[in-house]
Amino acid sequence: MKNRINIAIVGLGGQGVITLANLIAATYHSLEKQVCFNEIHGLSQRGGSVQSLLAVNDNDCPVFALEDTDYLIGMEKLETLRYLYTSKSHPIVIMGNRYEIRNTVYFDLEHFPEEKDIDAEIRKLVKKLYLFNSVDYEKKISFRIKPTNIAIFGALSEFTELGLDPKIAKKNVRKHFAKNPIAQSFNLTAFKEGKSWLKEMNL
Amino acid sequence: MLELDHNIKKKLIIGNHAVVQGLLQAKVGVTSAYPGTPSTEIQTELYKLSKKGKLYFEFSVNEKVAFEIAAASAMSGVRSAVIMKHVGLNVASDAMMAMAYFGVLGGMLLVVVDDPGCLSSQNEQDSRFWGRFAHLPVFEPSTNQEIIDMIQVAFELSEKYNQICILRLTNFTALNTSEVEYVPIEENLPHNGEFIRDINYQIPARYILHKNAHNKLLQFIDDERFTSLNPLIASNGKPQSSEKLIITHGAIYPVVAYLNDYYELNLPILKISAIHPLNEDLIQEMIKPFKYLYFIEELEPYLEREFLAIIGKNHLEQKVFGKKELEVPQENRIVAEALAIPFEHIKGDPTNSETFIPKIKPSLPFAPILTQKELVIPRTLPRLCDGCPHRGAFYVIKKATNYDDIIPSDIGCYALGQVPPVQVGDFWLCMGGGIGTALGFSITNDKPVIAVIGDGTFFHAGIPPLLDAVMHNRKITVAILDNYLTSMTGGQPTAGSPERIAPEQTQIDIEKLVKGCGVQWVKRVPVENIKENIKIFKEALAFDGPSVVIFTGICVIDLFRSQKIFEQGNKKVYIDQDKCTKCGTCLYDFSCPSILKYDGNFVINQNSCIACDLCINVCPVNAILIKGEK
Numbered sequence: 023m024k025n026r027i028n029i030a031i032v033g034l035g036g037q038g039v040i041t042l043a044n045l046i047a048a049t050y051h052s053l054e055k056q057v058c059f060n061e062i063h064g065l066s067q068r069g070g071s072v073q074s075l076l077a078v079n080d081n082d083c084p085v086f087a088l089e090d091t092d093y094l095i096g097m098e099k100l101e102t103l104r105y106l107y108t109s110k111s112h113p114i115v116i117m118g119n120r121y122e123i124r125n126t127v128y129f130d131l132e133h134f135p136e137e138k139d140i141d142a143e144i145r146k147l148v149k150k151l152y153l154f155n156s157v158d159y160e161k162k163i164s165f166r167i168k169p170t171n172i173a174i175f176g177a178l179s180e181f182t183e184l185g186l187d188p189k190i191a192k193k194n195v196r197k198h199f200a201k202n203p204i205a206q207s208f209n210l211t212a213f214k215e216g217k218s219w220l221k222e223m224n225l
Numbered sequence: 226m227l228e229l230d231h232n233i234k235k236k237l238i239i240g241n242h243a244v245v246q247g248l249l250q251a252k253v254g255v256t257s258a259y260p261g262t263p264s265t266e267i268q269t270e271l272y273k274l275s276k277k278g279k280l281y282f283e284f285s286v287n288e289k290v291a292f293e294i295a296a297a298s299a300m301s302g303v304r305s306a307v308i309m310k311h312v313g314l315n316v317a318s319d320a321m322m323a324m325a326y327f328g329v330l331g332g333m334l335l336v337v338v339d340d341p342g343c344l345s346s347q348n349e350q351d352s353r354f355w356g357r358f359a360h361l362p363v364f365e366p367s368t369n370q371e372i373i374d375m376i377q378v379a380f381e382l383s384e385k386y387n388q389i390c391i392l393r394l395t396n397f398t399a400l401n402t403s404e405v406e407y408v409p410i411e412e413n414l415p416h417n418g419e420f421i422r423d424i425n426y427q428i429p430a431r432y433i434l435h436k437n438a439h440n441k442l443l444q445f446i447d448d449e450r451f452t453s454l455n456p457l458i459a460s461n462g463k464p465q466s467s468e469k470l471i472i473t474h475g476a477i478y479p480v481v482a483y484l485n486d487y488y489e490l491n492l493p494i495l496k497i498s499a500i501h502p503l504n505e506d507l508i509q510e511m512i513k514p515f516k517y518l519y520f521i522e523e524l525e526p527y528l529e530r531e532f533l534a535i536i537g538k539n540h541l542e543q544k545v546f547g548k549k550e551l552e553v554p555q556e557n558r559i560v561a562e563a564l565a566i567p568f569e570h571i572k573g574d575p576t577n578s579e580t581f582i583p584k585i586k587p588s589l590p591f592a593p594i595l596t597q598k599e600l601v602i603p604r605t606l607p608r609l610c611d612g613c614p615h616r617g618a619f620y621v622i623k624k625a626t627n628y629d630d631i632i633p634s635d636i637g638c639y640a641l642g643q644v645p646p647v648q649v650g651d652f653w654l655c656m657g658g659g660i661g662t663a664l665g666f667s668i669t670n671d672k673p674v675i676a677v678i679g680d681g682t683f684f685h686a687g688i689p690p691l692l693d694a695v696m697h698n699r700k701i702t703v704a705i706l707d708n709y710l711t712s713m714t715g716g717q718p719t720a721g722s723p724e725r726i727a728p729e730q731t732q733i734d735i736e737k738l739v740k741g742c743g744v745q746w747v748k749r750v751p752v753e754n755i756k757e758n759i760k761i762f763k764e765a766l767a768f769d770g771p772s773v774v775i776f777t778g779i780c781v782i783d784l785f786r787s788q789k790i791f792e793q794g795n796k797k798v799y800i801d802q803d804k805c806t807k808c809g810t811c812l813y814d815f816s817c818p819s820i821l822k823y824d825g826n827f828v829i830n831q832n833s834c835i836a837c838d839l840c841i842n843v844c845p846v847n848a849i850l851i852k853g854e855k
Contacts, residue, residue, distance in 0.1 A: 034605065047402055051237040058403035061239075064344045069818060070607040081403050082368055083479035087487060087561040104602045108562070123830075124605060125818045129646045132603030143599055160832065168832070204791065 027078040027184065028086045030113070032105045033097025034122055035063065035070045038171030041198070042095065043074035045175050048194045049186050050078055060084040069124075071101055078185075093184070094148075095174060097156075098122050099140050106147040115148040116177060118156030118170045152177065152223060159215065167205055169212035176216025180224075188217060235406055240399045241266035243369035244308070244336055244392070245274070246407050247376030253306050253334075254416035255298035256282045257291035259685065260714040261310030262345040263396040264338035268308055269717065276729070280414040284717055287656070287685040288313035292320045292335070299329035299389070301418035304380060306334040311350045313337075316656065316686070318355070321389070325359045326434035328387040328441060331418060332380040335361075339395045339476075341523050342558035345713070347636060347655060349556065351524040352393045353474070356501030360438040362445045363391045363500040364454065365475030366398060369405045375498070378450055386448075388441045393500065395476040395523065396558065442502045454499040457511050458482075460491040467492055469575065470515035472532065474500060477523045477559045484561060488568050492519075497528055505535050512536075512543055517575040520547045521567060523559040546570065550581050606644050611819045612837035614778020615639045617752040618706050619649040620815050620843060621776070622675060625762035630673045631666045635659035635687070637679035638713045639706050646816040650677055657686025663701045664693055673766055676703045680735060681711040681719040688742065694771040695743040702765045703773045707735055707749075708780040716782035726783070739773045746770065752778035755842040781835065795853040796836045800827055804848035815843045 029046070033039040043059045050057035059076035077084040089110035096102030096117035106115075121137045145151060154177065156170040163169075172195060178184060179191035195213050199206035238246065244267045248256065256275075258268040268284070275282035285291035288309045295307035309317060314337050321335070337355070340346040356363035364379050366372045372394070379390040445451050457470075473481045475498040485492055495511060497503075512518060512532075520529040529547040536543055548555055551567040566584045573580030609616050619642045622632070634640050634650030635658060643650035654662060663676035678687050683705050694701055709726060711717040718727035721735050736749045746768040750758050758776070765772040784790045800811075805827060812820045812827055819834040820827060829840075829849075841849045 035607075044402070047237055051404065056404065057237070058401060060397065060402070061400040062344070064607055069605070069610070071605045083483040084401065084403075085397070085480050085561050086483065087565070090487070090561075100602065101605065103600070104605075107598050107602060123821055124603075125608075125812070125816060125821070126603075126606055126645055128812060128822055131645050133601065134603055135600045139600055202788075 025079050027092050028090050029076040029078070029093040029095065030091050030105060031074045031076065031095040031097075032101045033072055034101060035072050037072070037097040038169075039072040039074050039097060042171040042175055043076055045172075045191070045194050045198060046076060046178065046186070048198075049179070049191045052190045052194065053185070053187060055079065055185070056081040058082065058084045071104070073105070095178070097171060097174075099137065099144065100134075103140050103144055106144060112147060112149045114150045114152075115144065116152045116154070116174055117144070118154050118174065120156050120160075120170070152220070154216070154219060163208070167208045169209045172209040172212040173216030173219070176213035177220035180217055180220045234409060235404055237402060237404050238369060239266060239402045240369050240372060240394060241338075242270055243372040243405055244376065244394070244399075245270045246405070247373040248306050248334075249274075249279070249410040249414070250373060250408055251332075251376055251380040252304060252410075252414050253380075254280055254303040254414050254418075255295060255305040256280060256308065257285050257294040257305075258282070258308040259285055259288045259291050259313055260681075260711045260717040261288075261313045261338075262714045263340055263399045264308050264310050264336065264394075265714045265717070266399075267336065269715070271308070272717070278413050281416040286720055288317040289320050292317035292324075295333055295335075296320065296324045296329065296389075297420075298416065298418065299331040299333035300327070301420045302331040303416050303418035304332040304384075306336060308336040309338075310346065311337055311339045311352050312346055312348065312655065314352060314355060315350075318359070321355075321361075322359050324389060325361050325438050326431060328437065329383065329389055330387060332384040333389045334376065334379050334383065334392055335389055336392045336394070338399045339393065339524075341395055341397075344396060344558075347653065349524060351527060352391070353500050353527045354525070356391055360442055361389055361391050362442065362451065362502065363393055365393045365498050365500050367475045367478040367496065367498065368398075369401065369403045371475070371498070372398070373405055373407060375454065378454070382445065382448060382451060386441050386444045388438075388445075393476070397480075398476050446502045446504045451499050452504045452507055455495065455497045455507075458494045458496055460485060460493060468516040469519060469571070470495055470512060470517070471519045471521060471571065472497065472528060473521045474498070474523075474528060477521065480559060480561055480564065481521050484564055484568055488572065490568070490572065492571070500527070503531055503535070505539075508532065508535055509539055509541065512541070516543060518543050518545050519551060519571050520545065521551070521553055521559075521564065522548070524555065526555070544575060546575070546581070552583060552585050607641055608644060608818055609638060609641050609647065610781040611817060611833045612781050612784070612835035612839070613638070614708055614752045614776070614780065614837075614839070615642060615706050616647065616815065616817060617755055617778060617839045617842075618704060618776040619647050621755060621758040621762050622649050622677070622704060623814060624759045625766060626673065626675060630675060631663075631670060632675045632677060633659040633662045633666065635676070635678040635682050636713075637682050637711075639677055639679055642677065646813070656682050657690055660687050660690035660694065660701075660703055663703070664690060664697075664699050667699045667701050674701045675766070676701060678703065678705055679712075680705060680707040680709065680721045683735065684720040684733070688738070691739070691742050691744065691771070691773075698770050700769060701771055702762075702768075703771070704762075705735060705739075705773060705775045707775050707777045708783070710780045710783060712780045712782055716780060716786060725787075735775055739775070744771050744773050746772035747775070748773075749775040749777060752776045753838060753842055755839070784835065790835060793836050797831060797852050798829055798834055798836050798838065798841065799850060799852060800829055801848045801850055802826055804846055806846050806848070808845065810845055811840050811843055811849065815840055
């Protein structure tokens with residue numbers, strides 16, 4: 023049964039986890055591959071934990087055992103480590119390097135680990151880590167759209183093991199943002215950025 | 226989209242949209258709902274379609290009204306559906322219980338989506354029980370294709386036996402995206418019918434109608450289309466040689482089937498999708514070849530008890546392993562890892578009691594620790610959005626009240642006001658429960674009582690308790706946080722939405738409505754006028770009788786959706802470090818997530834700030850400034 027690919031996508035509300043899941047699934051669907059995904063999120067507000075589990079070559083059950091994760095896509099460091107801590111598997115991780123500061127830190131309500139400790143832990147638990155510099159990338163864009171999720175999608179489209187087609191993936195990005203030309207152009211640029219980032223990584 | 230032949234297509238859709246597709250294929254003319262996650266996508270999609278004239282849909286003022294609209298439509302011979310979340314059905318149940326006695330003419334479906342794990346609800350209920358309670362048949366599909374197909378069966382049977390059917394989904398089935406085959410519906414679906422007076426509806430001896438409801442259920446029990454929804458599924462097509470049988474229900478069948486494969490158990494599974502009523506004879510027939518029955522259910526052990534009754538009554542000898550023996554959690558949503566221990570029990574020897582010694586320590590509710598952890602990962606608490614107008618109202622309430630004052634809150638975004646660090650609100654109960662409990666607190670406590678409620682919730686269930694406050698002249702203050710939307714579910718219109726948001730509706734003025742309820746002290750204030758609002762709120766608190774302050778501000782969802790956010794250009798809010806006295810009011814009292822502390826200075830995170838201006842009005846020394854105004 024292991025021609026299934028299990029992909030987990032984690033992040034915070036507003037970072038585009040569900041959009042990314044939708045785009046990955048749409049691309050597999052266009053390629054006539056069976057795919058399904060599930061959304062785990064709470065309220066519509068931004069900032070809460072969001073998770074999506076996606077299974078390729080299966081049309082029924084995207085809820086897989088945590089020891090069976092092949093790829094983990096993280097939009098934020100702490101949420102990525104949260105998933106890795108509950109997982110027995112050592113997945114390939116593609117992650118944006120943002121560590122979002124939750125303002126509960128100032129109220130002594132929670133203790134937040136140091137960024138370097140999180141980094142060390144993540145490195146211990148992964149099979150391979152692809153770290154996208156989303157902080158610098160988002161700084162470069164002085165606009166209210168932060169398309170790190172689409173940049174990561176661009177990178178994923180270049181993973182041969184995943185079998186996504188970069189051309190169809192790009193077409194889906196264009197289609198997804200068709201209603202908003204400004205967002206569309208930002209996201210298409212992000213897609214390209216992610217693609218070339220991964221090519222550099224693989225060199 | 227892949228084309229199969231000229232009228233069947235394959236499409237990747239979310240479970241909630243599969244419901245919409247099912248309703249369209251069943252040619253449903255009238256639909257109604259009150260927003261409620263996890264059922265919201267059904268409603269917003271129907272709302273969109275209704276605007277194009279495809280069918281009738283309305284966001285009703287609450288679930289009970291929505292139910293009554295659908296019921297009367299079906300009584301007039303038009304197929305109808307009403308959509309709500311599990312707690313919405315509590316509100317609608319008054320109408321449902323009696324409506325089950327009458328039955329319907331035109332076919333009616335009640336779609337209810339449960340929220341195991343309380344991801345966006347005040348509690349987690351198992352709606353399967355409503356079927357038994359109200360004498361209504363319950364369908365529970367597993368996949369998106371089954372959602373579409375079962376809706377067709379439900380309408381056919383609903384019309385055949387003149388009874389309302391319930392379709393129960395959970396946040397798993399409703400938010401699962403997968404491929405379906407579907408038939409596109411080109412035509413618009415009409416909603417004209419005819420109510421025919423029937424003496425049955427007027428019978429005073431209602432127990433006779435009660436009997437009718439029972440009789441209708443008997444017809445469902447014997448209907449093959451209904452009972453065939455409970456298939457015995459052999460694993461990998463292998464012939465039955467097992468003594469063990471897993472019994473589960475529609476919503477979590479895919480997870481159970483996945484784990485059955487994953488652990489290479491290959492056991493047969495009895496999947497119950499026609500939850501109520503069960504056909505006893507057929508069930509007996511199906512479980513007869515097996516010695517050991519393993520029940521895996523999300524939330525309550527509903528089937529376990531139904532089956533135990535059948536087994537007991539018929540003196541069968543099957544041994545039952547249920548919630549307790551298998552350690553299947555009775556709370557929270559069922560995810561794969563929560564079933565790791567239950568499957569270990571199933572793997573074990575059913576004749577050896579050692580196999581069923583509890584593995585979960587009471588202190589570890591569900592997920593066993595799987596890896597060695599170096600760091601403690603803190604919770605990510607849900608919070609009000611950056612730029613949420615409610616935060617301005619909460620700041621005012623905080624400053625105008627004392628720590629000991631009692632503040633019951635309500636169901637909506639503003640319930641997050643209780644989450645640290647904002648912390649305004651002592652608890653929340655149910656829709657409208659804030660004002661209702663405020664009345665009780667004001668009778669029993671000699672302290673100021675402040676009820677917090679949103680606009681949507683006020684229209685839904687806040688008016689009767691406010692009338693009660695006027696009737697009995699209770700000294701309470703009600704803060705209505707009006708943002709013209711049902712925001713928590715993603716921004717659906719309320720009765721108070723302006724034309725810009727809901728052009729098809731007539732806007733109701735909350736202020737006039739509150740005055741019409743007889744409240745003597747009412748003030749509507751814009752949320753930005755923070756300093757002035759504190760004075761006004763103190764006046765309201767001093768008034769001897771019920772007083773209402775309506776805070777108005779635009780929801781962040783609205784800002785993004787209307788693209789107003791893009792109109793702000795390069796406007797930036799920043800803190801002038803020379804003027805800043807480091808008092809910390811902006812961070813510690815106002816607590817916008819975009820305000821951070823960095824090297825002892827308070828700074829604004831330009832990455833998340835939406836330049837809403839609220840914090841500018843909070844700063845006591847005017848050190849928060851705007852630059853680059855367009």
